[in-house]
Amino acid sequence: MDNSQIADMFSRMAMLLEFKGEDPFKVKAYNNAARNIKRLDEELFHMYGKGNIEDINGIGKALEDKIIQMLEKGTFKAYEKVAEEIPEGIMEIMDIPGIGPKQARLFYEKLGISSVDGLVKAAGEHRIRKLPRMGPKQEENILRSAIRYQQHNSRGRHTIAFAMKMAEEIREALCSAEFIENVVIAGSLRRKKETVGDIDLIAVSSDPEKVVSFFTGMEKVEDVLVTGTHKASIIYSCNTMGSINIDLRVIDGHFLGSMLQYLTGSKEHNIHLRKLALLKGYSLSEYGFTDQGTDKSVSCKREEDVYRLLGLEYIPAEIREDLGEIEASQSGNLPALVKKEDIRGDLHIHSNWSDGTVGIENIVQAAVQRGYEYIAITDHSPSTVIANGLSEKRLFEHVNEIRCIQEEYDNIRILSGTECDILADGKLDYSNGVLEELDIVIAAVHAGQNLNREKMTRRIVAALENEHVDILAHPTGRKFGRRAAYDLDVDKIFAVAKDNEKALEINSSPWRLDLNDINAKKAKENGLKIAINTDAHTIEHFDNIGFGIDVARRGWLGPDDIINCMGMKELCTWLGIHK
Numbered sequence: 197m198d199n200s201q202i203a204d205m206f207s208r209m210a211m212l213l214e215f216k217g218e219d220p221f222k223v224k225a226y227n228n229a230a231r232n233i234k235r236l237d238e239e240l241f242h243m244y245g246k247g248n249i250e251d252i253n254g255i256g257k258a259l260e261d262k263i264i265q266m267l268e269k270g271t272f273k274a275y276e277k278v279a280e281e282i283p284e285g286i287m288e289i290m291d292i293p294g295i296g297p298k299q300a301r302l303f304y305e306k307l308g309i310s311s312v313d314g315l316v317k318a319a320g321e322h323r324i325r326k327l328p329r330m331g332p333k334q335e336e337n338i339l340r341s342a343i344r345y346q347q348h349n350s351r352g353r354h355t356i357a358f359a360m361k362m363a364e365e366i367r368e369a370l371c372s373a374e375f376i377e378n379v380v381i382a383g384s385l386r387r388k389k390e391t392v393g394d395i396d397l398i399a400v401s402s403d404p405e406k407v408v409s410f411f412t413g414m415e416k417v418e419d420v421l422v423t424g425t426h427k428a429s430i431i432y433s434c435n436t437m438g439s440i441n442i443d444l445r446v447i448d449g450h451f452l453g454s455m456l457q458y459l460t461g462s463k464e465h466n467i468h469l470r471k472l473a474l475l476k477g478y479s480l481s482e483y484g485f486t487d488q489g490t491d492k493s494v495s496c497k498r499e500e501d502v503y504r505l506l507g508l509e510y511i512p513a514e515i516r517e518d519l520g521e522i523e524a525s526q527s528g529n530l531p532a533l534v535k536k537e538d539i540r541g542d543l544h545i546h547s548n549w550s551d552g553t554v555g556i557e558n559i560v561q562a563a564v565q566r567g568y569e570y571i572a573i574t575d576h577s578p579s580t581v582i583a584n585g586l587s588e589k590r591l592f593e594h595v596n597e598i599r600c601i602q603e604e605y606d607n608i609r610i611l612s613g614t615e616c617d618i619l620a621d622g623k624l625d626y627s628n629g630v631l632e633e634l635d636i637v638i639a640a641v642h643a644g645q646n647l648n649r650e651k652m653t654r655r656i657v658a659a660l661e662n663e664h665v666d667i668l669a670h671p672t673g674r675k676f677g678r679r680a681a682y683d684l685d686v687d688k689i690f691a692v693a694k695d696n697e698k699a700l701e702i703n704s705s706p707w708r709l710d711l712n713d714i715n716a717k718k719a720k721e722n723g724l725k726i727a728i729n730t731d732a733h734t735i736e737h738f739d740n741i742g743f744g745i746d747v748a749r750r751g752w753l754g755p756d757d758i759i760n761c762m763g764m765k766e767l768c769t770w771l772g773i774h775k
Contacts, residue, residue, distance in 0.1 A: 198239060198240075198241075198736075199233050199234065199236055199239055199240055199734070200234065201266075202233055202240060202263060202266050202267075203229075203230040203231075203233040203234045204230070205266060205271070205272070205275060206226045206227070206229045206230040206233070206259075206262075207226070207227065207230040208275075208287065209226045209274070209275050209278065210223045210224075210226035210227045210230070211287070211290050211296075211297050212275075212278045212279065212282055212286075212287070212297075213226065213278065214296075214297035214298065215282060215286060215290070215297040215298075215300055215301050215304075216278070216281070216282070216301075217301065225254075225259070226259075228254045229254055229255055229259050232252060232253050232254045232255065233252070234551070234553070234733070235548070235551070235553050236252065236553055239736070240263060240267060241267055244263075244264065244267050249263055249264070262274065262275075283304075283310035283311070285310045285311030285312060285313075285314070286300055286304065286310055288311070288312050288345075289303065289309070289310075289311070289312060289315055291345070291679075292312065292315075292338075292341050292342055292345045293341050293345075293645055293646060293679050293680075294337060294338065294341050294646055295338065295341070302327055302328070303315060303318070303324070303327075306327055307323055307324075307327070312342055312345060315342050316339065316342045316343060319338055319339035319342065320339065322335065324338055324339075337646050340646065340648075340683070341646055341680075344680035344681075344683070345679075345680055353391040353392060353393050354391060354392055354393075354434075354440055355390070355676055355706045355707065356388060356389065356390055356391065356392065356706060356709075356743060356746065357706030357740075357743060358434070358706070359385050359391075359392045359395055360381075360385065362395060362432065362434060362440055362442075363385055363395045363397065366395070366397065366414070366432065366442060367379045367381065367397065369414060370397070370399055370407070370410070370411065373406075373407070373410050375401055375402075375403045375406050375407065376399050376400070376401045376407055376410075377400040377401055377402075377449065378399070378400040378449070378452075379397055379398065379399045379400070380397070380398050380452070380456060381395070381396070381397060382396040382397065382398055382455075382456055382459035382460045383395065383396030383443075383459055383460060383461065384396075384461065384462075386460045386513050387460060387461065387462065387513050387514055387516060387517075387750070388513070388514050388746035388747075388749065388750060389750075390676075390709045390712060390713070391676060393441070394440060394441035394442065394443060395440060395442045395443070396443050396445075396459050396460075397442065397443070397444045397445070398444075398445050398446075398447060398452065398455055398459060399411075399444060399445070399446045399447075400446075400447060400448070400449045400452055401446055402448065404425055404426045404446035404447075405425055407444075407446045408423060408424070408425070408426070408427070408428045408446060411428050411430065411444050412428050412430055414430075414432075416432055416433040416434075417430045417431070417432060417433070418430075418431040418432065418433045418439055419431040426445065426446045426447065427443070427444060427445045427446065428443075428444050429441065429442070429443045429444070430442050430444075445459065449497060450495045450497055451482070451483050451484065451495050451497075452496075452497055452498075452499075453495075453496035453497050453498040453499040453500070453501050453502055454480075454481070454482055454483055454484040454485075454495065454496040454499075454501075454502055455482045455483070456499050457469075457496075457499045457502045457503075458481065458482035459482065460513050460516065461516065462516055462517050462518065464517065464518035465511075465516040465517060465518045465521070465522070467518070468518050469502075469506060469522070472506050472507075472508075472522070473485065473506060474488075476507075477489060478494075478505075480502075480506075483495065484496050484502075485505060503525070507526070508522065508525040508526060509525045509528065509530055510525075511525050511530065512530075512533055512749065514533070514746065514749040514750045515531075515533070515749070515750060515752060517750075519717075531752045531753075531754050532754045532755070533748075533749040533752070533753065533754060534728075534745060534748050534749060534753050534754055534755050534757075534758055534761065535745070536741070536742060536745055538755040538758070538761045539568075539728065539741060539745070539758075539761060540568060540569045540570065540760060540761060540762065540764070540767075541563070541568045541569055541570035541571050541572075541609075541760050541764075541767075542563065542568065542571050542572070542729055542730050542732065542738065542741065542760065543570075543571070543572040543574070543611070543613075543636060543638070543667065543727050543729050543759070543760055544572065544574050544615065544638055544667075544669060544701065544703070544727070544729030544730065544731045544732070545559055545571055545572060545573055545574060545729075545731075545732045546573075546575055546576070546583075546615070546731070546732065546733045547559055547573055547575055549573075549575045549584075549586060549590070549594050550575035550576040550583050550584045550585055550586060551575075551576065551582075551583035551584055551733060552575070552733045552734070553733060553734045553735075554734065554735055556573055556597060556598060556601055556610075557601050557604075558735065559571065559573065559732075559735070560601060560605060560608060560610060562735045563608060563738075564605070564607060564608050566738060568608060569608060569609065569763065569764045570608060570609040570610070570611060570764050570767065571608065571609075571610060571611065572610075572611040572612075572613045572635070572636045572638075573594070573598055573610065573611070573612065573613060574613040574614055574615045574636065574638050575594060575614065575615065576614075576615055576617075576642075577591075577614055577615065577616045577617045577624075577625035577626055578625060579619065579625045579642070579643065580617055580642050580643075583642075585617075585625075586614070588626065588630055591614065591626070591630065592633070594612070595612040595633065595634070598610050598611075598612045599612070609764050609768075611635035611636045611771075611773075612634050612635045612636075613634050613635055613636035613637060614626065614631075614634055614637055614638065615638045615639075615640050615669060616631070616637055616638065616639050616640070616665075617639075617640065617641070617642050617643070618639050618640065618641050618655060618656060618658075618659040619655075620643075620644045620647070620655065621655070621658075622654060622655045622656075622657070622658025622659055623658070624639065624659060624662060624664075624665070628662070628663075628664060631662075631664035631665075632664055634664075635771060635773050636666050636667070636771055637664050637665050637666050637667075638665075638666065638667045638668075638669045638701070639659040639660070639662070639665045639667070639668055639669065640668070640669035640670060641655070641656065641673055641682070645673055645679070645682060647682070647683070648683055649683040649684060649685060652682045652683055652684050653684055653685040653688050653689065656668065656671075656684070656689055657688065657689065657692045660689070660692045660693050660696050660698050661692065665696075665698060666698065666699060666771055667698065667699045667700070667701050667727050667729075667759075668689075668693065668698060668699070668700050668701060669701045669703065669729075669731070670701060670703040670708050670710040670731070671684075671689065671700050671701065671710060671711055671715075672684060672686070672710050672711070672712075672715070673710065674708065674710050674712075675708055676707055676708075676709075681710075686718075690718065690719060690722050690724060691722075693724055694722055694723055694724050697725075698724075698725075699724070699725040699726060699727045699759050700719055700724055700725075700726055700727070701726070701727045701728075701729055702716055702726055702728045702729070702744045702747050702748055702751075703729060703730075703731050703744065704728060704729060704730045704731070704740040704741050704742075704743045704744030704745075704747075705730070705731050705737075705740060705743075706740060706743050708731070709743060709744070709747050711726070711751075712747065713747050713750035713751045714751070715751075716747055716748060716750070716751030716753060717750075717751040717752050717753075719751075720751060720752060720753055720757050725757065725758070725759050725770075726748065726753060726757055726758050726759070727758065727759050727760055728741065728744040728745060728748055728758055728760060729744065729760070730744070
């Protein structure tokens with residue numbers, strides 16, 4: 197488990213204890229531990245290896261033991277005990293924006309509500325408003341939030357980051373067997389869908405039964421669902437994250453290209469390809485082409501061969517959704533999709549001035565190692581108190597430190613910036629006089645996320661119309677399994693952003709990936725510029741840029757659509773920086 201997962205478990209423990217009405221000091225201890233762990237500039241598993249976990253501020257012997265349990269087993273006994281005592285749906289209720297442990301407890305004790313469905317039903321029947329400290333307005337807000345949570349919560353699915361980690365773990369285990377030549381990832385994970393329900397793998401081997409036996413006998417296999425001579429399906433244990441279904445096909449290498457294309461999908465894309473094959477007198481399956489006249493088979497070792505035989509340019513896996521990519525391939529108009537090497541900098545980074553874990557100079561050094569031409573340090577504004585937002589005085593000290601550090605580095609440009617809160621009335625958290633002193637301004641909503649469609653749209657529109665704003669961060673505010681997207685008129689936001697020459701962010705955090713692929717494609721079609729940023733709070737978060745690139749590729753974006761694919765001089769011109 198990494199630091200964020202451990203901190204999250206401590207936060208959830210605090211919520212469960214508060215729901216139970218336990219000692220407030222115990223609740224506070226878990227919350228403080230979670231906060232301190234998030235601020236660490238070193239991963240706990242490294243500290244554990246060196247034996248210095250006890251050096252962490254606010255971590256006593258009892259909490260240290262729980263951290264060690266999580267590092268070794270993915271959970272800790274006290275959490276498991278408390279979780280067993282509370283209905284499973286209570287935690288989901290507490291995950292709904294605007295509902296905390298005390299409210300969840302009130303609903304449970306007074307109305308017997310132990311699930312999100314039960315909460316929606318009670319609110320719809322106007323039973324919530326009759327509770328202490330409730331009323332029609334509070335009931336309406338709760339109902340709206342609960343319905344949005346139901347609609348958008350990715351229950352039973354896993355983030356791409358988690359699924360990829362599991363896939364690579366299994367792939368590495370399989371590749372350790374000498375009788376397996378190669379293992380490749382297919383399915384929706386290869387298409388880089390933001391969440392996946394299962395993982396598809398293909399193994400190349402001349403001894404398929406041995407591969408199946410090895411696969412189904414792995415240590416973390418909870419259950420074997422299907423087994424055969426050339427395929428198997430298992431439930432793989434993921435500790436505290438639950439379990440995930442893994443499907444494996446074992447084939448001869450001569451069929452790898454056609455099998456990979458078939459299992460990657462999407463279903464709609466494959467149906468379209470099969471229709472094209474029929475027009476050319478062939479049937480197409482996972483084992484290649486069959487001439488309908490002669491019954492002669494043509495296998496494909498490479499995926500490119502499948503598309504070549506259909507008279508198509510190779511279509512990147514990310515855009516195989518039958519949304520015009522086949523027609524674009526036929527006409528030679530496939531987009532040149534953005535690649536990792538096209539990214540020249542990161543424009544949304546937090547340091548330990550607010551809620552990041554490391555100092556600005558360490559960030560700069562890490563960016564230089566990645567070959568970046570520029571970065572932007574964009575710590576929080578004062579309204580985000582929980583994130584240690586910067587007062588105006590601290591902001592100017594922050595800018596001064598950036599300028600001092602810049603004098604030591606001539607191979608990277610360090611932009612001074614802010615992630616500035618958009619207040620409920622659409623005003624920004626800093627005055628225009630303060631904002632004009634910065635190189636870059638990222639505007640974002642962090643509080644008051646339950647406004648209705650009209651109010652939320654008006655709020656963000658007002659921010660986009662501010663002359664000093666450059667980028668709208670995580671535009672729809674969604675977090676997988678935690679918070680639904682704002683109720684928002686996206687078309688209006690896009691129109692105002694274009695009129696005011698603002699960029700929209702693809703936030704690369706695997707919990708956000710916001711904008712999503714559909715809105716990213718729509719933004720491109722509307723002529724908007726995009727920034728792919730990590731919203732990094734640790735050095736390790738820099739690696740998340742790949743997930744943002746995946747979203748951009750699924751949205752058909754190329755380097756010309758993305759502002760942080762610009763060279764330094766071009767970016768400074770776009771930002772209006774002339775000094």
